[in-house]
Amino acid sequence: MAAHAAAANGASVVLLEKHAAIGLPVCCAEGITTFGLERVVEPKSEWIANVIEGATIVGPDSRSVTVYHPKAGYILDREIFDNGLAEMAADVGVDIIKSAPVVGLEKRETIQAVIVDINGARIRVEGRIFIAADGVESRVAHMAGIDTTVSLQNIDSACQYLVDNIKIDRELITIFIGNEIAPGGYAWVFPKSAERANVGVSICPARSGGQNARGYLDKFMARQFPESRILKTMVGGVPKFNRSMPLTVGNLMVVGDAARLVDSLTGAGISNALLSGKIAGEVAAGYIRGEADLPEYPRRFMQLKSRELNAYSMCGSIFVRADDGDFCRILEALDSFFPERKVREVNVPDIILRLVFRNPDLLKMARHLIAR
Incomplete structure (x- = not known):
């Protein structure tokens, strides 16, 4: 999103994708609110696996509450969605290079170039502005001098299966809370159809008693979906919002999970990644034209999102x-x-x-x- 926004506003942009294929591997439950997506980009039908009309929350005593919300959100097909965004970026002139991880920075007072590993060769790519959108591990932010350390209290451990051979209400996401199911976190069922869903568990490592997220997920699956078939497995860390992490340093802007712009209660991050990327791209193009300074990016983003992120942080x-x-x-x-x-x-x-x-x-x- 950052690359598209910058190029659409007149900047010359190179997008360095560390993986061989855009959108893979999928490390995401793929859910996003309708507003979170549509405030940034008009969705295309092929991006959407399912439309969500409400949510059920199930407590530790099996009591549940269901609330219906017409067209509350979407379950995306992230591989198709990410490729769709890349195509949009290419259409406005972005050069996309795959299998191109950033392995170093050339710095003076600010970053002069990034060093990219392409087929074993170290390539120097110059720029005036750099945007780090490289996820929770963000090597770029770390190399730029930002403290990206995350304590056990500020990151959840998650495991998710894509499963089929189940029977669920495709219009409702379901959240299970309780410390036997997921200490410090929750379990989720995000339907992609009436027979297929992303089913996962997120736990707080500091409260898990040494058991990993996959162990909790396997127990949950045995109880809820004993006849299901596992198609894919995803594991990863989910950071919490960190209000003290800088979103800019020198001529670098940091967006999405790399900037810890994540809902601390649910771990949702797609909408914040899209919005922060869009604003950062617009500000980058404005800076190149001499019409904006980089601190405009955190100002604009936090004006829209700080109240929500802080509320989720308190609840988390x-x-x-x-x-x-x-x-x-x-x-x-x-x-x-x-x-x-x-x-x-x-x-x-x-x-x-x-x-x-x-x-x-x-x-x-x-x-x-x-x-x-």
Whole structure:
């Protein structure tokens, strides 16, 4: 998205893709809200595996709450989606080089060039502005001097299977909470059809008692989908939002997971990656034209997203410390908060505040948990 936005606004852009194929490997549950996608790019039908109309949350005592939200979001086909974005970038003049990991930087006061490994040869690629969109491990940000260290408390360990031979409601995502299922995290079922879904577990390593995410996922699968067939396996780390991480340093901008622009409660990151990339690309092109400075990127992004990211961060801090009794109380509060079981719009920060202040037990719980 960053490459497309920069080129569409007049910049000359090279996109260095470290993998041999764009969109692979898929390390993502592939869910995004309708607003999160459509505020950045008009979706194409081939990008969409499924349209989501609501969500069910299942508590540790198996009690559940379902809320319907017409066209709430999409389950993407990330391989097709990522290739679609790459085609859009190429159409506005972006040069795309695959199998081109960045292995070094040439720096003076600012970055003069990146060193790229192409078929074993070290190639120097010069630029005036650089954008690091290289994911949670972000070697580029690290080489530029940004502290990318993530503590065990600020990263979740996740494992996901793409499965079929199941029977589910294709219009609903389902979230399972409880410390037996996923300590400090949750399990999810994101349907791609009525018979196929991304099913995964995310846990807080500091609370898992030494057991890995795959072990929790296998137990979950045995209980929920014993007849399913596993088609693909994905594992990885999911960082939490880090408000102290700089989004710019010198002539480098950092976007998406590389910048820790992730929802700390659910681990969702696609919409933030798209939006941060779009803004960074626009600012980069403006800088080249002499019409913008790079700090405009974090200003614009945080003006749109800081309230939401901070609300999710607060909730994530509470969620990771909650016991199963706390989860049951949260579910009871949600049950009373959505009596009609249908909404047309969701403002997460507002819902969080209204839930807490409407329910004295939740307010006490929040104070108690934050103080732990």
